[in-house]
Amino acid sequence: AQTVTQSQPEMSVQEAETVTLSCTYDTSESDYYLFWYKQPPSRQMILVIRQEAYKQQNATENRFSVNFQKAAKSFSLKISDSQLGDAAMYFCAYSRLQETSGSRLTFGEGTQLTVNP
Amino acid sequence: EAQVTQNPRYLITVTGKKLTVTCSQNMNHEYMSWYRQDPGLGLRQIYYSMNVEVTDKGDVPEGYKVSRKEKRNFPLILESPSPNQTSLYFCASSFERNNSPLHFGNGTRLTVT
Numbered sequence: 525a526q527t528v529t530q531s532q533p534e535m536s537v538q539e540a541e542t543v544t545l546s547c548t549y550d551t552s553e554s555d556y557y558l559f560w561y562k563q564p565p566s567r568q569m570i571l572v573i574r575q576e577a578y579k580q581q582n583a584t585e586n587r588f589s590v591n592f593q594k595a596a597k598s599f600s601l602k603i604s605d606s607q608l609g610d611a612a613m614y615f616c617a618y619s620r621l622q623e624t625s626g627s628r629l630t631f632g633e634g635t636q637l638t639v640n641p
Numbered sequence: 642e643a644q645v646t647q648n649p650r651y652l653i654t655v656t657g658k659k660l661t662v663t664c665s666q667n668m669n670h671e672y673m674s675w676y677r678q679d680p681g682l683g684l685r686q687i688y689y690s691m692n693v694e695v696t697d698k699g700d701v702p703e704g705y706k707v708s709r710k711e712k713r714n715f716p717l718i719l720e721s722p723s724p725n726q727t728s729l730y731f732c733a734s735s736f737e738r739n740n741s742p743l744h745f746g747n748g749t750r751l752t753v754t
Contacts, residue, residue, distance in 0.1 A: 528683075530683075533681070566747075567729065567747060567748040567750075568745070568747055568748075569731065569733075569745035571742060571743075574742075615683055615684065617684075628674065628686065628689060628699075629684070629686070629743065631676075631683035631684040631685070632683050633681055633682060633683045634681075634683050
């Protein structure tokens with residue numbers, strides 16, 4: 525079974541600084557998807573970024589980028605120029621590359637990010 | 642507006658009193674699923690459904706039932722709730738194909754006393 529581990533229950537960053545959230549996973553699959561979701565106090569689950577394992581290039585979405593190390597099974601999220609609105613719980617998630625099964629996700633424990641003004 | 646709608650948003654009940662949390666999506670998605678979120682454990686899948694009348698267990702199905710009589714609806718049923726089912730519940734849906742993003746509802750906070 526696949527597992528996802530986020531070893532940092534809490535992180536904090538100063539506004540405008542950069543912060544990196546860690547995620548490691550375990551799988552025997554060679555092709556899969558990895559995700560970072562943001563959950564603000566509103567409880568809404570917001571997809572931040574997605575990475576396909578077969579792509580060498582790290583995904584980037586504006587101020588959010590990932591460092592995907594396939595051999596090490598590591599998938600960290602870097603937030604640049606942190607803003608107060610980035611304060612949230614962040615979840616790392618894994619999904620197998622399956623032909624007909626939608627998006628069944630395995631989630632990590634979550635990292636609570638605080639942004640200090 | 643494309644969305645997944647869960648109701649109620651908050652629910653407080655007592656042990657043993659049957660309850661249903663509703664979930665409806667308007668995107669014609671084949672795939673629907675339920676997750677529960679607990680501190681320190683992240684989100685864990687309870688049940689999922691590939692299409693009408695097709696459901697299967699996720700990672701933590703004990704104490705829960707689901708049904709998929711219509712494509713748009715996927716209710717979560719707790720026949721005899723217990724305090725260990727106090728949690729935040731999410732319904733999600735997507736198309737039944739690779740690379741289809743998962744759409745989440747806004748969550749239901751359930752407290753069982």
